[in-house]
Amino acid sequence: MPSIPAADPFSHYAPIGVLLLMAAAFGLGNLLLTSIIGPSRHGKIKGMVYESGMNPIGSAKRRFNVRFYIVAMSFLVFDVEIVFLYPWAITFPSLAPDSELAPWFLGRMLFFVLTTLIAYAYAWRKGVFRYD
Amino acid sequence: MNLASETRWEDLWGDLWMVMPEVWLVVAMCAVVLAPFIKRRSVALPLGVASAGLMLAVMAALSSFASADAMGTVFTGSLVIDPFSQFFKVLLTLFTLMILGLWILHSRSQTDPADAPDFLCLLLGAAVGMSLMVSATNLLVIFIATETASMPSYALAGFRKRRREGSEGSLKYVLFGSVSSAIMLYGMSLVYGAAGTLSIYGIAAQAAAGISPLMAIGLAAMLAGFAFKLSAVPMHFWCPDVFQGAPIEVTTFLSVASKGAAMCMLLRALAAFAAAAPANGYLFVGIGVAVGILGAVTATWGNLVALHQTNIKRLLAYSSISHAGYMLMAASVAVIAGRSWEGGQHQTGAIQVVVGAVLFYIVVYAFMNLGAFTAATLLAMHTGTEDIRGYAGLSRRSPWLAALMTACLLSLFGMPGLGGFWGKVFLMKSMALAGGAGFALIAVLLFNTLISLYYYLKPVYYMYFVPDEDERPAFLPAGGGLAMLVICVSVLLATGLLPNRIESLARGYATLYPNPVITAPPPLETTVSLLESAPAHD
Amino acid sequence: MAISCTQPWWSARSPIGFLDPSRERHYSLALIGLDPIHPLQHKAAPVPTLAQLMTADPAQQGAPLLFYACATLTCLSAWAIVFSQNIVRMSVYLLLTLMGAAGFYLMLQAEFLAAVQLIVYAGGTLILIVFGIMLTNKNPEMQLRATPMELGLGALVGVGLAALLILALVHTPTPGQGFTAVPADYQQVRAIGRSLLSENLVPFELAAVLLLVVMVGAAYMARRRAG
Numbered sequence: 030m031p032s033i034p035a036a037d038p039f040s041h042y043a044p045i046g047v048l049l050l051m052a053a054a055f056g057l058g059n060l061l062l063t064s065i066i067g068p069s070r071h072g073k074i075k076g077m078v079y080e081s082g083m084n085p086i087g088s089a090k091r092r093f094n095v096r097f098y099i100v101a102m103s104f105l106v107f108d109v110e111i112v113f114l115y116p117w118a119i120t121f122p123s124l125a126p127d128s129e130l131a132p133w134f135l136g137r138m139l140f141f142v143l144t145t146l147i148a149y150a151y152a153w154r155k156g157v158f159r160y161d
Numbered sequence: 162m163n164l165a166s167e168t169r170w171e172d173l174w175g176d177l178w179m180v181m182p183e184v185w186l187v188v189a190m191c192a193v194v195l196a197p198f199i200k201r202r203s204v205a206l207p208l209g210v211a212s213a214g215l216m217l218a219v220m221a222a223l224s225s226f227a228s229a230d231a232m233g234t235v236f237t238g239s240l241v242i243d244p245f246s247q248f249f250k251v252l253l254t255l256f257t258l259m260i261l262g263l264w265i266l267h268s269r270s271q272t273d274p275a276d277a278p279d280f281l282c283l284l285l286g287a288a289v290g291m292s293l294m295v296s297a298t299n300l301l302v303i304f305i306a307t308e309t310a311s312m313p314s315y316a317l318a319g320f321r322k323r324r325r326e327g328s329e330g331s332l333k334y335v336l337f338g339s340v341s342s343a344i345m346l347y348g349m350s351l352v353y354g355a356a357g358t359l360s361i362y363g364i365a366a367q368a369a370a371g372i373s374p375l376m377a378i379g380l381a382a383m384l385a386g387f388a389f390k391l392s393a394v395p396m397h398f399w400c401p402d403v404f405q406g407a408p409i410e411v412t413t414f415l416s417v418a419s420k421g422a423a424m425c426m427l428l429r430a431l432a433a434f435a436a437a438a439p440a441n442g443y444l445f446v447g448i449g450v451a452v453g454i455l456g457a458v459t460a461t462w463g464n465l466v467a468l469h470q471t472n473i474k475r476l477l478a479y480s481s482i483s484h485a486g487y488m489l490m491a492a493s494v495a496v497i498a499g500r501s502w503e504g505g506q507h508q509t510g511a512i513q514v515v516v517g518a519v520l521f522y523i524v525v526y527a528f529m530n531l532g533a534f535t536a537a538t539l540l541a542m543h544t545g546t547e548d549i550r551g552y553a554g555l556s557r558r559s560p561w562l563a564a565l566m567t568a569c570l571l572s573l574f575g576m577p578g579l580g581g582f583w584g585k586v587f588l589m590k591s592m593a594l595a596g597g598a599g600f601a602l603i604a605v606l607l608f609n610t611l612i613s614l615y616y617y618l619k620p621v622y623y624m625y626f627v628p629d630e631d632e633r634p635a636f637l638p639a640g641g642g643l644a645m646l647v648i649c650v651s652v653l654l655a656t657g658l659l660p661n662r663i664e665s666l667a668r669g670y671a672t673l674y675p676n677p678v679i680t681a682p683p684p685l686e687t688t689v690s691l692l693e694s695a696p697a698h699d
Numbered sequence: 700m701a702i703s704c705t706q707p708w709w710s711a712r713s714p715i716g717f718l719d720p721s722r723e724r725h726y727s728l729a730l731i732g733l734d735p736i737h738p739l740q741h742k743a744a745p746v747p748t749l750a751q752l753m754t755a756d757p758a759q760q761g762a763p764l765l766f767y768a769c770a771t772l773t774c775l776s777a778w779a780i781v782f783s784q785n786i787v788r789m790s791v792y793l794l795l796t797l798m799g800a801a802g803f804y805l806m807l808q809a810e811f812l813a814a815v816q817l818i819v820y821a822g823g824t825l826i827l828i829v830f831g832i833m834l835t836n837k838n839p840e841m842q843l844r845a846t847p848m849e850l851g852l853g854a855l856v857g858v859g860l861a862a863l864l865i866l867a868l869v870h871t872p873t874p875g876q877g878f879t880a881v882p883a884d885y886q887q888v889r890a891i892g893r894s895l896l897s898e899n900l901v902p903f904e905l906a907a908v909l910l911l912v913v914m915v916g917a918a919y920m921a922r923r924r925a926g
Contacts, residue, residue, distance in 0.1 A: 190911070190912075191911070194911070237897065237898040237900075238898075239898070239900070239901045239902070240901055276919070279918075279919040282911075282912070282915050283912065283915060283919075286908065286909075286911070286912035289905075289908055290909075293901070293905060299901075301899060301902040302902050305902045305905045305906060305909060306905060308909060309908060309909045309912065312909065312912055312913050313916055315916065316916030316917075316919055316920055319920065320919075322920070355871065373870070373871040374866065374867035374871055375867045375868065375871040376871075377867070378863065378864065378867050
């Protein structure tokens with residue numbers, strides 16, 4: 030690998046930028062195109078639910094059940110967990126194989142993961158994930 | 162990155178040994194959460210585990226006084242273990258044990274057995290946060306420890322889900338708390354940007370070289386975060402509602418442990434600044450004056466609003482606001498007198514006097530508040546009212562309870578012969594070190610004490626001088642509660658009668674870890690080369 | 700700064716490279732005028748025209764176009780949060796604000812932080828906020844209106860705070876040591892991992908305790924009955 034000076038650290042993001050632009054252009058373009066070239070006919074049959082879909086009852090804007098909140102919350106907890114796990118996973122292999130630090134680094138991470146597992150077990154035991 | 166010291170095994174284990182109180186608390190917390198797996202719907206099991214963990218933590222904190230090796234910085238300087246922090250940890254864990262007692266007395270019968278582990282886990286979690294707050298010397302640790310103390314407190318404040326006031330108080334607490342931690346975090350980011358270091362000692366050293374406007378704003382925003390935890394005046398609105406709505410053991414815990422931890426954290430930061438103050442650092446005096454004004458306003462406002470309260474919990478809430486104000490006023494002296502005004506000479510002794518006085522005050526305050534809240538709990542249990550007008554004729558109905566509660570209230574006022582009096586005297590003695598500004602603070606403190614006499618005597622007046630019109634029967638309060646009250650009052654009497662001995666004890670514990678010599682952080686290149694010295698495998 | 704790289708940007712390895720710590724760096728987003736210079740140091744840089752941007756030597760161009768793009772996104776959407784009356788729309792604007800902030804992190808070469816910002820805030824916290832709205836409101840389309848008094852007070856505080864911050868920024872010398880540019884082969888994520896496991900161990904493990912407590916507290920509050 031030739032050593033390349035950090036003239037511009039953003040060049041890597043060019044593909045992402047282009048991807049973002051393409052995504053935005055695709056979405057907006059489709060909307061625009063539909064309104065321009067699509068025929069605009071409305072009718073009772075056309076507004077029906079597709080094939081064997083359920084007929085909607087009531088408003089879509091009603092109050093959610095509170096147990097969804099727990100699901101979102103546990104998702105967030107694991108999300109944060111991953112954020113911390115990632116740097117660890119990058120760092121850990123960079124230690125020398127016989128390094129004295131290795132068991133410490135492993136133990137520190139295991140404690141971190143353990144607390145989350147405890148939280149998960151607790152929530153399970155409490156029936157937080159039970160839907161009935 | 163201190164890799165050289167990290168590779169030594171003894172150091173790694175030694176660091177862990179020095180934070181044993183926290184380790185025990187965390188272990189107990191995890192065990193409490195797992196208790197339902199062993200025995201479902203058991204209260205005794207998690208309660209036993211929590212008490213055992215707390216007792217082990219007390220012993221671990223006490224044992225660190227045994228040898229001088231057990232003091233110092235740990236975990237590459239992000240925590241400090243010194244007599245000051247260990248003393249507070251002993252107090253905190255003992256106090257939490259008493260909160261458990263109060264919970265058994267008051268709430269256990271009303272709590273579903275399946276909810277007991279939740280309560281205990283949250284309580285222990287808050288205790289972990291508070292004990293780390295006292296040891297924290299690093300902005301990151303300060304923030305996360307504060308959050309670890311706050312988050313369970315939000316849930317604890319609304320622990321009785323069916324009570325409307327509880328939910329209201331909890332919601333106000335969460336909203337206020339999250340806004341103020343956001344402000345504090347924002348301030349920390351500015352301070353970090355201005356100083357380039359997270360260590361409070363490093364920041365103090367940078368500030369000694371000159372406080373830039375950015376750092377000044379950051380410090381002010383951080384002070385706002387501290388003010389929330391202390392319920393100092395612009396950030397105090399949550400306090401009465403939370404105290405009124407929360408179960409009484411939670412109220413007691415929040416009013417003492419939470420405020421005490423925040424106070425100790427603030428003291429450590431102020432002492433670090435005071436010790437680093439340059440010969441003519443007038444900006445440093447500015448920091449002290451800001452804290453002093455905050456304290457004076459808090460004390461006065463809390464006392465003035467307390468005059469109108471008729472609910473005992475709200476009254477004690479405003480009283481606790483004003484007590485936080487007194488302690489803030491004294492803490493400001495650490496910076497003002499930490500460097501003498503004219504001579505340019507450091508008065509390092511002044512810091513210790515101030516810290517000792519505040520520590521003494523925290524101890525006394527813990528017991529008089531615990532006593533007052535326990536008495537209010539017993540009264541609420543037996544008379545079914547938290548309104549002080551319902552206390553009419555109590556001296557006839559339950560003379561012991563009335564007498565003990567009166568003692569606690571008078572100690573909160575500062576009656577000579579009780580611990581509260583000496584607490585205030587030592588605060589004033591330390592304020593006198595600051596010269597002219599100190600005398601202004603003393604005047605404010607005396608004025609506030611006079612105001613507070615009215616509302617502390619109001620319940621006493623109802624208990625002793627207003628006859629009970631409904632002729633309600635006499636009652637004997639629950640034995641456990643009475644025992645706790647007796648403990649509190651005897652501590653107050655002991656501190657009231659042997660003030661000098663206990664004050665010298667407190668001053669001995671007020672030994673803070675000295676500011677380390679600040680060396681410039683290694684430039685980034687060295688860090689990188691250290692990293693690269695390890696063979697890469699990815 | 701000497702430029703020795705001649706690879707065009709489309710030869711860049713993979714778009715996932717932004718999470719790959721051992722990647723090589725290329726230089727060609729200069730096309731859209733990206734500049735790693737800290738905005739604080741950007742005092743007198745002239746804003747070049749688009750034509751200049753397209754042709755200029757990437758090492759010399761000084762227009763932080765991405766900075767302006769992110770600033771516009773952040774400020775406009777933050778503005779929209781304040782002035783919107785629909786709480787669901789507010790949360791969408793908040794998403795845009797958070798994404799703008801992620802862009803700033805990217806420009807300050809804090810790529811990991813930018814990714815975390817997107818994963819945790821845009822991906823997690825925002826969902827929680829929307830859930831919170833859906834859980835608590837009878838009608839999520841509820842209109843929120845501020846009284847003129849509240850508006851005036853808010854404006855006063857906001858303008859005052861902004862003025863204070865701008866004044867402070869102008870009068871604060873740009874810190875040198877805090878903002879040194881990182882070397883090209885700086886392995887950021889690995890450095891973060893090292894720091895979390897050694898010098899910042901306490902906050903790291905404490906965060907684990909915090910997560911446990913938060914989970915227990917939230918589960919308790921959201922549970923309908925004891926179980």
